[in-house]
Amino acid sequence: MARHAVRTRRPAAAVAELRELPAERADRARARRVCRGGDAVGDLRPAAPGKRQRVGRAEAMKQPARALGLLAASICSLGVGLQQANAEPVPARAPVQSAASAAAPVRFLVVAAQESILSASVAGRFAKVHANLGDTVRAGQLLAAFDCAEVQARRDAARAEAESARVQYEAKMKLQGLQSAAEVEVELAAANVNKAQSQIRIFDAQLGQCAFLAPFAGKVARVHVKVGQGVNPGAPVVELVGNGPLKARMNVPSQWLAWLKVGDRLEGTVDETAGACSLKVTRVAGRVDAVSQTVEIETELASTSGQVLPGMSGQIRAPAGR
Numbered sequence: 003m004a005r006h007a008v009r010t011r012r013p014a015a016a017v018a019e020l021r022e023l024p025a026e027r028a029d030r031a032r033a034r035r036v037c038r039g040g041d042a043v044g045d046l047r048p049a050a051p052g053k054r055q056r057v058g059r060a061e062a063m064k065q066p067a068r069a070l071g072l073l074a075a076s077i078c079s080l081g082v083g084l085q086q087a088n089a090e091p092v093p094a095r096a097p098v099q100s101a102a103s104a105a106a107p108v109r110f111l112v113v114a115a116q117e118s119i120l121s122a123s124v125a126g127r128f129a130k131v132h133a134n135l136g137d138t139v140r141a142g143q144l145l146a147a148f149d150c151a152e153v154q155a156r157r158d159a160a161r162a163e164a165e166s167a168r169v170q171y172e173a174k175m176k177l178q179g180l181q182s183a184a185e186v187e188v189e190l191a192a193a194n195v196n197k198a199q200s201q202i203r204i205f206d207a208q209l210g211q212c213a214f215l216a217p218f219a220g221k222v223a224r225v226h227v228k229v230g231q232g233v234n235p236g237a238p239v240v241e242l243v244g245n246g247p248l249k250a251r252m253n254v255p256s257q258w259l260a261w262l263k264v265g266d267r268l269e270g271t272v273d274e275t276a277g278a279c280s281l282k283v284t285r286v287a288g289r290v291d292a293v294s295q296t297v298e299i300e301t302e303l304a305s306t307s308g309q310v311l312p313g314m315s316g317q318i319r320a321p322a323g324r
Contacts, residue, residue: 105319106255107317108255108318109252109315110250110251110281110316110317111250111314111315112249112250112272112303112310112313112316113250113313114220114246114248115244115249116218116244118217118242119238119240119241119242120145120214120238121237122236122239124208125233125234125235126233128147128148128231129229130146131146132146133145133146133222133240136221137222139221140216141218142215142216144215145240148211150208153205154205156205157205160204163198167195170194171188171192175191214239222240223242225239225241226239226241227239243312247302248302248310249301250281250301250303250316251298251300252318253291253294253297259286259290262286263283264285265283266283267280268280268301268318269319269321273314273315275308275309275310275314279306279316280305281303282302282304283299283300283301284302287299
């Protein structure tokens with residue numbers, strides 16, 4: 003048994019070679035990591051002073067592998083640097099508008115030349131509502147009114163105070179003529195008159211906020227309130243549209259700017275009535291939308307077939323040959 007154990011024991015040099023083979027494989031792994039952008043290859047630090055290095059057969063085979071690893075790392079680093087140096091930013095492509103989109107129909111919306119929403123500037127409760135849906139009104143006509151009896155009473159009291167201040171001022175003026183009143187007394191009486199008149203103007207302004215008058219002639223599009231209803235400041239009361247000529251707004255392809263100008267006429271149809279209409283270009287926006295590549299224009303309805311109301315819509319096409 004002892005003789006068999008002696009025969010199977012390996013030499014010490016072979017054992018050292020087998021122990022050092024993993025180090026060689028580690029060096030090769032470091033070289034591959036460097037090619038992929040990893041750390042530097044190997045740690046070739048010298049042994050600590052006082053210790054004797056043993057260089058066997060495996061150590062001699064490891065030196066060429068380390069040299070090859072360093073060479074591969076240098077080549078990989080040089081290739082990455084060249085790729086970064088030669089890389090150039092690719093400019094973004096501008097959106098290209100096709101001829102088909104320029105020839106497609108364009109939608110338009112009919113709007114009134116004058117349109118307004120009357121709203122409450124103060125809190126109050128409605129005592130009168132004269133406007134009804136679809137009514138034709140004239141400029142300055144009363145449409146609705148708050149219950150402002152309290153404000154009216156305060157105005158009457160301020161007017162009485164103003165009258166009293168005026169009488170006192172006239173009396174002081176007479177006494178001053180008789181040298182029975184000083185100059186300062188006359189000036190104070192005059193100041194009281196001005197103060198009372200200012201109070202009257204304040205209440206007049208409050209009474210003006212109680213009444214809702216039509217700012218222009220037109221038609222009532224919507225009534226938001228009823229008699230006895232209370233509202234807060236900013237609440238809508240009546241919507242009014244003017245009687246003037248109607249307009250149409252639309253966004254046309256920017257390619258139309260090559261031939262479109264103010265005064266041109268565009269032919270289209272109104273969806274609700276299926277009638278033809280002629281639109282005269284009155285305004286062209288000064289900027290093209292960068293996303294949709296369209297420009298907003300405003301037109302006037304020069305002629306229409308059938309009744310056209312604000313809020314209707316339709317479509318137009320570019321003239322033939324454009």
